[in-house]
C-alpha cells in the first residue's frame with residue numbers, strides 16, 4: 001500500500017495546471033529561449049513569459065513587479081536578504097536580530113555573520129513558538145541593522161504577528177526581513193501595506209516546481225541588499241544568472257491558481273482536513289499539539305505523543321502515513337528537532353513529535369481515516385503487549 005502523503009510542508013506535488021504551462025516553455029516548439037536575448041523573437045517571447053510569471057506572483061502578493069527578484073528558492077532568497085543587508089549596512093551598525101527557531105536557511109546565515117564579527121540577538125520565542133512583539137521591542141538598539149523573523153513556522157504552523165513586529169522595525173528605522181515560504185498561498189499577503197522590507201518565497205511549497213523562488217525587496221528600502229551572486233547583472237543587478245523561463249512560468253502559474261477566491265477556499269479546505277484528522281484521532285489521551293495558544297496556519301499539525309518511543313513510532317507509521325519528524329531539512333541526523341528542544345520540550349517528547357501537513361490534494365475522508373488509524377497504532381504501541389512482542 002502506498003502511504004498517504006501528509007508532508008505538504010516539506011514540498012508539494014506540482015499542480016497539473018502548472019506542469020502543463022512548464023511543458024510549453026522547454027522544447028523547440030515552445031518558448032525556450034534565453035529571456036536576455038534581445039536580438040530575436042525567441043528571446044522576446046521568453047522575456048514576455050518571464051514577465052507574465054512575475055506579474056502573476058506580484059498580483060498574489062499585492063506588490064509591484066519591480067519589487068520581485070527571482071532566485072533558486074527560499075534558501076537563496078534568505079541568503080540574499082540577510083547577507084546582502086548585513087553587507088549593505090555594516091557601516092551603520094553590526095547588530096542583527098533573529099530567533100533560534102527560524103528555518104536553517106536563516107539560522108545558518110546568521111551564524112556565518114556571527115563568525116564574521118556581527119553581533120546577533122537570538123530572541124527567545126514564547127512556548128508556542130511565536131515571537132512576542134515586546135521581546136523584539138526590548139532587543140532593538142541604535143546599531144541594529146536587520147531583523148529577520150518568519151511568517152508561518154514550518155514545523156509548528158504558528159503565525160507571527162507581522163504587522164506588530166514590522167511596525168516596531170519601522171519605528172526604529174530597521175529593515176525587516178520575513179521568511180514567507182510557508183505563508184505564501186496559506187494566508188492573504190498584502191505587501192503594499194504590510195510593514196515588511198524583504199520577504200522570501202519558494203515555488204515548491206505552493207504546487208510550483210522546485211528550484212525557483214523569489215525575494216520581495218520593498219521599493220522604499222534604501223540601500224537594497226548587496227548582490228551575493230555576480231555575473232550578467234540580471235534582476236536589476238541583484239541576482240545574476242540566466243532566468244529559467246519554464247521555472248518562472250510555472251511559479252507564476254502556481255501563484256495564479258490562488259486567484260478568484262481560490263486562496264480562501266483552500267484555507268477552508270486545510271481547516272477541514274485538520275479538523276477531520278483530529279476527529280479521527282478521537283479521544284486518544286497523551287497527545288500534545290505543539291504551537292498551542294498561538295494563531296496557526298491550518299495546514300500544519302504537529303503532535304507529540306506521551307509514552308511512545310519516537311523511533312518506534314516513526315517506523316510504525318511509515319507504512320501508512322508519509323509525515324515528518326521535526327523538519328525534513330534536518331531529518332538526516334538522529335537528534336530531535338532543534339526547534340522543539342529550543343522551545344523547552346523534554347527530549348523524549350520531542351522525539352515522539354510528528355508533523356502532519358495537509359494540502360490541495362488531501363481529502364477530508366482519507367485524513368479522518370488516517371487519524372483513526374494513528375490513534376489505534378499509538379494505543380497499541382503503548383500497550384504492554386506491543387512492548388513485549
Ligand SMILES: *Cc1c(COP(=O)(O)O)cnc(C)c1O
Nearest residue numbers: 073074075103154181182202213
Ligand atoms: C522550505 C522552506 C525554506 C527553503 O525553501 P527552498 O525553496 O527549498 O530553498 C525556507 N524557509 C522555510 C520556512 C521553508 O519552509
